[in-house]
Amino acid sequence: MKNSVFSQKIYSFLLDTYRWYLQTPERSLHQAYDAALKIKEIEDKHFNGNKIDIDSAMYSNSVMDYFESDLKKLLKTVRMRLTELKASRWFLNEENQKAAQKVGIEHPSPSLVLEKLNFIDQVTSKYTTISDQTTSKALVVIPPNLPVEPVISDGNSLIVNPPTLPPKIPIKDSDNKSKVKRKADTVGVLPRSILSTISRLQVELDPNSEQDVIQTFRQTQRRTIISIRFILLLIIIPLLTHQIAKAFVLGPIIDRFRNTEEIQIFLNSEMEEEALVQLQRFEEKLKFENLIIKAPPLLPEQIETEMKKRANELAEEFRSESSNAIKNVFADMFSVVAFIWLLVVSKSSIAVLKDFFDHIVYGLSDSAKAFIIILFTDIFVGFHSPHGWEVLLEGVSRHWGLPASRDFIFLFIATFPVILDTIFKYWIFRYLNRISPSAVATYRNMNE
Structure with a gap:
């Protein structure tokens, strides 16, 4: 009886797992579509239906950081779920679809799938596929050996369409500037200094040059603020983690186990030798002070009492120092974990910091x-x-x-x-x- 019940549970678990596997394409598409809806909701509610502009002056820096964080998460969700959709559709064949119909799983119609994919593409095509570009708005460098979808320029950055999305955006004329020129093509009739002077005059006479300068300054200011803030976090968070873990987590535990007399006072021979040297100096100091003031010599019992009192003080001092060393070992481990965690969750800030140092070094x-x-x-x-x-x-x-x-x-x-x-x-x-x-x-x- 028990074997039959156990077999039924295993069969039910395997059936649920297989059902979850068959529902992967529909679930991935629904999650990507839901993330695109949330992006569209933010655009309609806070940006009048326009693109979420990180450099917008409508809100304060804290509010824009909040929108930027949500946008990164939603774009990452869309990208991951579309990749999951593509992979799951590649693995599922006609036999799997028939099996899905047998277990009562109905897939959405192709028209509904295409409609959702088209909506997702319309929403995400405004943004870069690399989430780091939402903060730095730098040029996206594409390796020459990778297949890339067409590129469109929005004035501040070059946007690359996700390779998983079916619709393609036509190429504009401004994209030809991003192509790598050969060395023979860079040789002109006039010297480069004259051409650069003419280009500078064109920029100065351009009525939109002031806006471009302000936009560039805002981007540089934002990059500097993000970099300095991230550097401070890299310093402050490990230090705070070390002190908090040492004072509130490790301290009570270690002190509890080391407050007994059986615990060894010294962690190593170097501490013991230092304590003996201090005790010997204390004895010599007592004798020296007694000779200076020309007082009657101390009795051996008095010297022994003072030495015993000093020995107890040294024992307590080195017991505390030994406990502190043990706390430092474990607190440093906590600090290293906090530092690594901060690096893992701050990939976009690391990219901005790298760009910040590049500008400083090359300057x-x-x-x-x-x-x-x-x-x-x-x-x-x-x-x-x-x-x-x-x-x-x-x-x-x-x-x-x-x-x-x-x-x-x-x-x-x-x-x-x-x-x-x-x-x-x-x-x-x-x-x-x-x-x-x-x-x-x-x-x-x-x-x-």
Whole structure:
């Protein structure tokens, strides 16, 4: 009897799983259509039926960040569900469709499917397929070996249609500017300086140039704000996680298990040796003070009482230091998890931050680049860097309650800076020499 009931449950579970598998195309299309409806609802309700413009002056920055976050999530849902729809339709054949009819699953009519897909395409064709572009509005670089749908320009960015959507948007004349020119095509009759001067005059005489400058400034300002805010989050969130976890989560637990007398006071021999040195200095201090004030010598019982009192204070102090080292180990793990989580959920902010640093680095002069390179190389791989590495490693060892092994520190200093210096020289030779040869020449002249 029990076997038959168990067999019926297994059969029911497999039937439900197979039914869910057969309903995948309809479910994916419905979820993508529902996300497109939500985007359309935001457009009609807050932007008068127009595209959700991140740089719009209708709302404050906080409100636009809220709309931007919703738009990213909805566009990601549409993209993932359409990909799921395409994959599921490729796997489902006529036999699966017949099986779906037998179990009572009715698929929507082709006209209804095409109508929903057309609506989804009309809504999402206004936006880029890469969600990061909603914040930075930069040029979408397409690898030449990938098939791409036609491109349309909205004045600020180049929008690439999703390859999963059937309707295609015709190409405009402005798209020809995005094609990569050959070297032979770049040679003109007039010098480039004259052509660039003429182009600059055309821009200055253009009545819309002021709006373009304001738009560019707003984009740059927004990129800077997002980058600085993300950098602060990368610093503040791990530190707050470390302190909160140490004070409210790990602290009570570790203190509870270490408040017994059986727990060892010292984590390593280095702590014990330090405590003995302090106790010996305290005894010598007592004798020295007694000789200075010319008082009667202390009795052995008095010295023993003072020494015992000081030993108890040192024991309590080093017990607290040992507990603090154990808390630091686990709190650092929490901080690393928080840092990795922040990187995973902030891919768009990482792209904006990368663009922000690119603009800063490429905006520096050659002498400034050479100065920064020499500064960092001298700090980490220069002649005086071993002392800094030694202090850093000793601090980390003390932070985690580990004994500072001199052999390990000297071995690390003898290998790691050398490897780092080799990697840095290879980077200069391979990449910097190709990107900015003048900066490399300035670096070599300053380094000599």
